[in-house]
Amino acid sequence: MPLDEWKDRRVHTDNESVTRTAEIVRQTLYQRKYSIIAVVALMLTGSAVMLVQPLFFKMLFDTAIPEKNAELIWWLLAGMVATPLLAIGISYFQGHLRVRIGASVALALRKAVLNHLLHVRLDALDKIPKGDIVYRITRDGGKIGEMYIAQELLPVFSSSIVLAGALVMMFLLNVELAAVFCLALPATYLITRYLTRYSKEMDRRTHAQVKAGESFLYEVVNAFRTIRMFTGEDNAKSRWAGHMDRFAWLKMRGDALHDIMLTFPNEVINGVVLGVLLGFGAFQAMDGDVTIGSLVAIMAYAPRAYAALRSVLTTYTGTRLIDISVQSLNELFELPVEAGSGEVHEITADDKPPDxxxxxxxxxxxxxxxxxxxxxxxxxxxxxxxxxxxxxxxxxxxxxxxxxxxxxxxxxxxxxxxxxxxxxxxxxxxxxxxxxxxxxxxxxxxxxxxxxxxxxxxxxxxxxxxxxxxxxxxxxxxxxxxxxxxxxxxxxxxxxxxxxxxxxxxxxxxxxxxxxxxxxxxxxxxxxxxxxxxxxxxxxxxxxxxxxxxxxxxxxxxxxxxxxxxxxxxxxxxxxxxxxxxxxxxxxxxxxxxxx
Ligand SMILES: Nc1ncnc2c1ncn2[C@@H]1O[C@H](COP(=O)(O)OP(=O)(O)OP(=O)(O)O)[C@@H](O)[C@H]1O
Ligand SMILES: [Mg+2]
The missing domain is CATH 3.40.50.300 (P-loop containing nucleotide triphosphate hydrolases)
Structure with missing residues (x-):
């Protein structure tokens, strides 16, 4: 029966099925709102703590050392040791919460997909390899919940706070130096954007390849007996090797793309910016436009701001890439269900055997x-x-x-x-x-x-x-x-x-x-x-x-x-x-x- 006719007969009206995955994610995140609030609160605190430490550096160079104030140095030392410890502790807790939130999203998706599949028409199911279905439920569910939500989306709160906070502090400390640093931002953004466009295609192909590989593996596992019976070992080995080669090639290209176009240029930018910042800062210090303490503090803020920027951009990339998985699950949600809308009667057995x-x-x-x-x-x-x-x-x-x-x-x-x-x-x-x-x-x-x-x-x-x-x-x-x-x-x-x-x-x-x-x-x-x-x-x-x-x-x-x-x-x-x-x-x- 054509799909159109089908739609009229469905009981489960899945008109919004295109956004079904997103809807489940939203619902689950809403249910977890208190955990999310806690994560954001912890992130705020953690970010604030992270931003305090460089101020201690400034005080050390600008006040404590020139004044030879030993007591203050001791206090600052305690502060400089305590702040990272506190930040790490907080990050541990919010990380733990994030993992739990992500896991609950993955769980909700996996449950919903299987529930749906249990009602999908058999002829529709027959068209998808079983290994493919297993892949989508486990891996795509995991990618959305455990990877994207937990490792990319939620951390964006703290990264943005750190980025904004660090920039504000840098501008407060010295406008010129902060402006020099800001020159690095568009370059990094452009690199990431450029890369994202390419990696989406790569990701799509890798995704398809991994899925094909797993489907084949699923068949092999089911055919162990037949393979031996027909001495098909070589056939299985070479087909599997083919899958693995294609995967290795894609992975190599993906990694190379990532390294050459993202990691390497960004490290260059980071290194160059720090060098320029320090050199420019030295001239400014000579002219007395910036104190040594402020310069040290800026040099401490810069890598933090840069790391935070990278993390924000990772979320940007992730958000664009995740729809491969979202689409993959949506395709399952869109499969037509069996039940017809005319299902009014329940027919239970009575005493008389039925005609x-x-x-x-x-x-x-x-x-x-x-x-x-x-x-x-x-x-x-x-x-x-x-x-x-x-x-x-x-x-x-x-x-x-x-x-x-x-x-x-x-x-x-x-x-x-x-x-x-x-x-x-x-x-x-x-x-x-x-x-x-x-x-x-x-x-x-x-x-x-x-x-x-x-x-x-x-x-x-x-x-x-x-x-x-x-x-x-x-x-x-x-x-x-x-x-x-x-x-x-x-x-x-x-x-x-x-x-x-x-x-x-x-x-x-x-x-x-x-x-x-x-x-x-x-x-x-x-x-x-x-x-x-x-x-x-x-x-x-x-x-x-x-x-x-x-x-x-x-x-x-x-x-x-x-x-x-x-x-x-x-x-x-x-x-x-x-x-x-x-x-x-x-x-x-x-x-x-x-x-x-
Ligand atoms: N899911 C399917 N999709 C497409 N064709 C199918 C499907 N299931 C069966 N067929 C085809 O429909 C025809 C009838 O199949 P069916 O299983 O009803 O035969 P059968 O009379 O039970 O045969 P047997 O005695 O061998 O069990 C066959 O030609 C078969 O290839
Ligand atoms: Mg039969």
């Missing part, structure tokens, strides 16, 4: 596969088998029924209610699916089976596990039901995964539609027979749809639907279809074994 009806359903994947004018009904309590060639659209039908995908036209209804008007959660909780691709969490067997419930009765888990012919297997595990199943179930056999998925579906006692999508394809005939009995029991009070290639799985079905190229091509009882001599009959013949 399911597809009427004139059209659907098309972007890549071209189409479901065309699909109409069929499954009566409440019926057991319907769906068969058909691989890629014919069987799983797609289940995705349509559970609204993982939405039809372009036509209507899918449960007990007469169009599922587009049904709250997603209530729809999906009615359907217990044993999917073709089983996902296993890196959690205990018990938690995996009871998923998503975290509190459950162990007896119930054991009951469904027995029904799924998995009990014996779990008994043999070192910690029984508490054994960790292992990430993505790589430590389980195909059939074990299927049986676990079966148990998970049986756990959903409130679901009155049971769907098995190739759920027993990996099982031996004996285990399958056992599960068939369990399904037979589970069928009571439920409408059951079983997709299978192996026809023995559905030989007891009330009715069979044959799906090919997105169309319903045959339907009837197994007997009728065999006698009819169509696709089903041919599949039946092909599967009838003959050992003679």
């Amino acid at each position: 399911i009806e597809f009427s004139g359903v059209h659907f098309k994947y972007e890549r071209g596969y189409e479901v065309k004018d699909l109409s069929f009904t499954v009566k409440g309590g019926e057991f319907v088998g769906i068969v058909g060639p691989s890629g014919g659209g069987k799983t797609t039908i289940i995705d349509l029924l559970t609204r993982m995908q939405e039809p372009a036209s036509g209507r899918i209804s449960i007990d007469g209610t169009d599922i587009l008007n049904v709250q997603l959660e209530s729809l999906r909780s009615r359907v217990a699916v044993v999917p073709q691709d089983v996902f296993i969490w890196n959690a205990s067997f018990a938690d995996n089976i009871a998923y998503p419930e975290t509190e459950y009765e162990m007896e119930e888990v054991e009951r469904v596990v027995r029904a799924s012919a998995l009990h014996e297997f779990i008994q043999k595990q070192p910690d029984g039901y508490e054994t960790v199943a292992g990430e993505d179930g790589t430590a389980l056999s195909g059939g074990e995964k299927q049986r676990l998925a079966m148990a998970r579906a049986f756990m959903r006692s409130s679901s009155d539609i049971l769907v098995l999508d190739e759920a027993t394809s990996a099982l031996d005939a004996l285990a399958e027979e056992k599960i068939r009995t369990a399904v037979e029991q589970a069928r009571t009070g439920r409408t059951t749809i079983v997709i299978a290639h192996r026809l023995s799985t559905i030989r007891h079905a009330d009715r069979i639907l044959v799906i090919d190229e997105g169309r319903l091509v045959e339907s009837g009882t197994p007997r009728e279809l065999v006698d009819g001599g169509g696709i089903f009959a041919r599949m039946y013949e092909a599967q009838a074994l003959d050992f003679e």
Whole structure:
């Protein structure tokens, strides 16, 4: 469905989603306003303390030394030692507060993004590599909160105070010298501006490269087994090396740009200005226009003012660069959410197993596969088998029924209610699916089976596990039901995964539609027979749809639907279809074994 149409149907009206990231940052900063006030107060105090020390220098040279006032020297000494210590202490506390503020912004962003993604349409999500999503949530969230807010934006308060304060003090001490110093400011500003423009492009490219690298790494980590199986080590190594080379090149250029265009000229300016200031100051001192004390104090203020200026300019740069990350998160926030605006009904299971009806359903994947004018009904309590060639659209039908995908036209209804008007959660909780691709969490067997419930009765888990012919297997595990199943179930056999998925579906006692999508394809005939009995029991009070290639799985079905190229091509009882001599009959013949 085009995005425009989408917007009308969304419940979460994200019209302002473009500024969603900024909005979350603002909200979080507002919640942290007292911490921010404390930071600013500490910065004010710290800056004031920083600005006092050079005055002690002046007093030392202009008063204490000429007057040979030992007592005053002692006092000044104490002051000169105490001020930096105090300034460091204050800076430690405000730094700590800044880090906490920054972290809370990152946390809020990371929470909000995941919350949003949990409701985003699957087809939209499928287009973004998973590693990319992980990168955006963790790194971009961190860059905005932990880096930008904490290390760049908040320090700008104290830097500006120090800069302004130091300049004022310098002008008060000697207008000419202060004016000489000010000549350095525009040059530094221009250098930074120039550099920012270039580094933005560099940053964008580095950002894209790091993201691509991490996405690839994410794939590699998931493919460790496949890589070994196909001896793809060299392929992985060279692709990874390619990513790293590109990254190293970008980093080298970025660093060089930074060093040559920012650090180096600025240090030159700093050094030259200090030299000019001192030389010019010496002439002035000779003429008696400035005291030695004032000159020393100015020489102490100058590097502070310069460092503060650099810090203000870093914020300026950071503010321009951060929108790469902001945009990156906004792109996720802009992904369309699943829920439709027509979701008025909650449909909860009642005593009667529900009727399911597809009427004139059209659907098309972007890549071209189409479901065309699909109409069929499954009566409440019926057991319907769906068969058909691989890629014919069987799983797609289940995705349509559970609204993982939405039809372009036509209507899918449960007990007469169009599922587009049904709250997603209530729809999906009615359907217990044993999917073709089983996902296993890196959690205990018990938690995996009871998923998503975290509190459950162990007896119930054991009951469904027995029904799924998995009990014996779990008994043999070192910690029984508490054994960790292992990430993505790589430590389980195909059939074990299927049986676990079966148990998970049986756990959903409130679901009155049971769907098995190739759920027993990996099982031996004996285990399958056992599960068939369990399904037979589970069928009571439920409408059951079983997709299978192996026809023995559905030989007891009330009715069979044959799906090919997105169309319903045959339907009837197994007997009728065999006698009819169509696709089903041919599949039946092909599967009838003959050992003679
Ligand atoms: N997310 C997707 N995006 C684009 N095309 C898809 C997507 N999922 C499936 N398809 C395509 O849609 C067609 C039907 O797929 P589907 O999974 O429904 O087939 P199936 O009948 O379940 O096949 P099998 O028996 O092999 O499981 C296939 O050609 C497949 O390539
Ligand atoms: Mg399938």
